[in-house]
Amino acid sequence: MSGPAEFRAEARAWLSTVADRKPEAAWGTGDDSVAVFENWTEEEEHEHTAQRQDWERTRFDAGWGALSRPVELGGRGLPAFYEHLYRTEEAEFDLPRRPEIFPVTQHLVAPAIELWGTEEQKNRWLRPMLRTDELACQLFSETEAGSDLAAVRTRAVRDGDRWILNGHKVWTSGATVSTWGVAVCRTDPDVPKHAGITVFLVRMDAPGVTVRPIRQMTGGSSFNEVYLDDVAVPDTDRLGPVGQGWKVTLSVLAAERLDSGSLGLDNADRAIDLARHRPVLTDAERQQTAELFVRTLVQRLIGLRVTAALAAGREPGAEASVGKLYATETMRRTSDLVLRLLGPKLVADTGEWGTFAWTEHLLGAPGYSIAGGSDEIQRTILAERVLGLPKEPSR
Ligand SMILES: Cc1cc2nc3c(=O)[nH]c(=O)nc-3n(C[C@H](O)[C@H](O)[C@H](O)COP(=O)(O)OP(=O)(O)OC[C@H]3O[C@@H](n4cnc5c(N)ncnc54)[C@H](O)[C@@H]3O)c2cc1C
Secondary structure, three states, X not given: OOOHHHHHHHHHHHHHHHOOEOOXXXXXXXOOOOOOOOOOOHHHXXXXXXXXXXXXXXXXXXXXXXXXXXXXXXXXXXOOHHHHHHHHHHOOEOOOOOOOHHHHXXXXXXXXXXXXXXXXXXXXXXXXXXXXXXXXXXEOOEOOEOOOHHHOOOEEEEEOOEEEEEEEEEEEEOOOOOOEEEEEEEOOOOOOHHHHEEEEEEEOOOOOEEEEEEOOOOOOOOEEEEXXXXXXXXXXXXXXXXXXXXXHHHHHHHHHHHOOOOOOHHHHHHXXXXXXXXXXXXXXXXXXXXXXXXXXXXXXXXXHHHHHHHHOOOXXXXXXXXXXXXXXXXXXXXXXXXHHHHHHHHOOOOOOOOOHHXXXXXXXXXXXXXXXXXXXXXXXXXXXXXXXXXXXXXX
16 A cells, blocks of 8 residues: 555546646636535536546546445545545546535445445445446435434335335435435334334436425525335335434434535635735734634644544544534635625626625525534534533433
């Protein structure tokens, strides 16, 4: 195994043979998008997804995908922090954007299959998902089951060697481009709610699955409603034991939190650059910029502690729990700084570079304080599991 420095040099050398370096754009030129959620039409979403899939296949086939996964799955069996080293190098190259459904498939769903899947399921699903030939979305939330996810009502009833699913899922990111949906279903309504849940992988093109995009306040539709009407799912597509679905779900949610730590850093850096390029800053603007700058350093240090824990073969603890909460606060502080710096320029699109484009950050950022467990829920997790405070009475 190459050491970290050698590995990074090898990654850089390989990337130079298949991609161009990002052009050095002077301030005030080039793409000024700071969108948190893409404002794509369904057609554009398919197009961008296909471009990224092409890239993911290129790197997987060359041995640079799934680095920390076993060799038999097309990986290299390297320590998890090599993924981070690779990503740092890849960030310097001009590559298709990586829509959210990619990390969902590769970092959330695939590890859950590795943990809970039968040998047959691992053989069938893991490689195509790591290579992103198949993408998988999370059919978790319902209108009455978000923070209290164990309240899901989507029913799965056994019918011989298959299950019949009926229900309504909501806020499903990437449903229109996914081949599979990981559905959290109620299989036993007569036991305490956490004990009556089972997880299934549902083909998104199965008869009875209807996807309806939801328009977000950013203008785009990155998430959807999904109706399941008498959808037949073979028992061989059940993930984990019957009634153990809550544990399966928790393993996906824990991975989601771990994957969220670097959220918002690019836009925070960009907002600090915005301040740097102002001819004059008031004391209040200077103070706010400095605070955001320090915050980005701390967020990066938290990320390094997660990487260090993984490198040492430990499960990240408090640093992973705090990471997502810290990241969403960085996004909020970025909005506050931009509001102060740009003020009325955010109200109307005058065509001026790097001004109105920030509305996409301001309108998108609040979504991450809700997605993957709201800030309030993250605080409860920190209080109960990290600080050891008494549990909330109602849960
Ligand atoms: C951009 C985006 C993408 C998403 N993608 C997906 C996806 O792909 N798949 C999927 O299944 N879901 C997805 N979701 C849904 C997301 O997981 C839920 O919105 C989230 O878990 C919150 O649930 P809820 O919307 O039902 O809000 P609720 O649970 O109704 O919460 C409403 C408010 O009450 C607060 N609250 C609730 N319970 C407590 C409590 N015990 N203590 C303190 N405060 C509390 C919450 O913090 C929140 O402020 C996405 C959401 C967003 C915004």
